[in-house]
Amino acid sequence: MTIIRTSISAFVVLAALLAASLSAHARGLTYGLQADEIADGVYVFWGLQENWNVQNGGNIVNTGFIVGDKEVLAIDTGPTKFYADEMIRVIRSITDKPIRNTVVTHHHPDHSFGLQRFKKINSRVMMHPEARAGLLRDGAALIGFMEIAMGQGWMAGTEIDKPNKSIRQSMKLDLGGRTALIMPLDGGHTPGDVIVMDQKTGTLFAGDLIFHQRAPTVPHADIPTWLDHLNTMSAMDWQRIVPGHGPLVTDRSVFNMMADYLEYLQQFAEDSVARGDTLADAMTSDVPERFHGLSTLQIEYRRSMLSLFRKIETQDFDAAAAVN
Numbered sequence: 001m002t003i004i005r006t007s008i009s010a011f012v013v014l015a016a017l018l019a020a021s022l023s024a025h026a027r028g029l030t031y032g033l034q035a036d037e038i039a040d041g042v043y044v045f046w047g048l049q050e051n052w053n054v055q056n057g058g059n060i061v062n063t064g065f066i067v068g069d070k071e072v073l074a075i076d077t078g079p080t081k082f083y084a085d086e087m088i089r090v091i092r093s094i095t096d097k098p099i100r101n102t103v104v105t106h107h108h109p110d111h112s113f114g115l116q117r118f119k120k121i122n123s124r125v126m127m128h129p130e131a132r133a134g135l136l137r138d139g140a141a142l143i144g145f146m147e148i149a150m151g152q153g154w155m156a157g158t159e160i161d162k163p164n165k166s167i168r169q170s171m172k173l174d175l176g177g178r179t180a181l182i183m184p185l186d187g188g189h190t191p192g193d194v195i196v197m198d199q200k201t202g203t204l205f206a207g208d209l210i211f212h213q214r215a216p217t218v219p220h221a222d223i224p225t226w227l228d229h230l231n232t233m234s235a236m237d238w239q240r241i242v243p244g245h246g247p248l249v250t251d252r253s254v255f256n257m258m259a260d261y262l263e264y265l266q267q268f269a270e271d272s273v274a275r276g277d278t279l280a281d282a283m284t285s286d287v288p289e290r291f292h293g294l295s296t297l298q299i300e301y302r303r304s305m306l307s308l309f310r311k312i313e314t315q316d317f318d319a320a321a322a323v324n
């Protein structure tokens with residue numbers, strides 16, 4: 001009897017899971033991804049300038065791929081299994097070369113949660129070791145968070161998976177007739193970011209080290225290091241930059257805008273703690289008008305103040321402990 005009950009309940013769970021996974025398609029939950037060829041053999045899937053929600057299924061991120069004579073390199077894997085599967089389908093409609101390697105620029109879910117699907121097609125998935133650690137540490141909680149924000153339908157079948165190649169040092173990948181430079185930049189936007197430069201066309205995939213016309217997110221950031229990385233990237237020999245979020249970058253003004261905003265956040269949070277403001281004061285403070293054009297500003301500003309304020313308070317206690 002117990003066995004029958006167990007198998008009936010297992011069946012019910014299975015049926016529910018199947019219904020959840022079917023519902024994504026039944027309810028028309030497809031992303032409609034279109035590959036935009038921004039340079040010879042370099043393609044981008046542009047994300048929306050929104051926060052993730054039930055309508056967009058987390059399609060707020062830029063992903064892309066580079067087609068060589070021998071093979072394809074994919075860059076980032078999107079927020080869900082459905083996104084990654086759609087991405088792979090579109091790549092295959094453009095080229096029959098194998099997607100031999102995939103770079104995941106960092107562990108944030110909109111960039112990394114599709115990686116299981118790339119492993120499934122035998123692509124070698126590369127990540128910074130710190131990003132791998134972040135994914136394994138936070139992944140399960142982030143899936144729950146995304147289910148709440150976007151609905152379970154979009155997340156059906158999405159599982160946390162590990163990359164299978166670590167990027168600790170810069171390396172070059174020969175794609176056939178073109179070379180991709182893969183370069184780790186530690187501790188800026190997150191503890192482990194990686195950027196990719198297609199050397200043939202001078203196209204730089206910067207991941208979330210560049211947010212263009214959109215408020216950067218800082219919960220895992222170290223702002224002084226991030227500012228150094230902006231200088232590093234600014235000095236590189238690029239023709240165009242694909243940011244993690246926002247439209248194509250073709251001039252240097254993005255570097256000034258980002259540095260200005262990040263420095264402002266850091267300084268305001270430090271001053272606010274020093275003044276003895278409450279966290280609520282800091283989170284509801286007015287943002288200077290020069291930043292008002294950034295998309296998702298209001299929510300990101302509050303989130304940024306929340307994390308920076310807490311971090312600075314903690315540092316204050318740590319410093320006191322070190323003295324005493």
Ligand SMILES: [Zn+2]
Nearest residue numbers: 106108189208
């Ligand atoms: Zn990110």
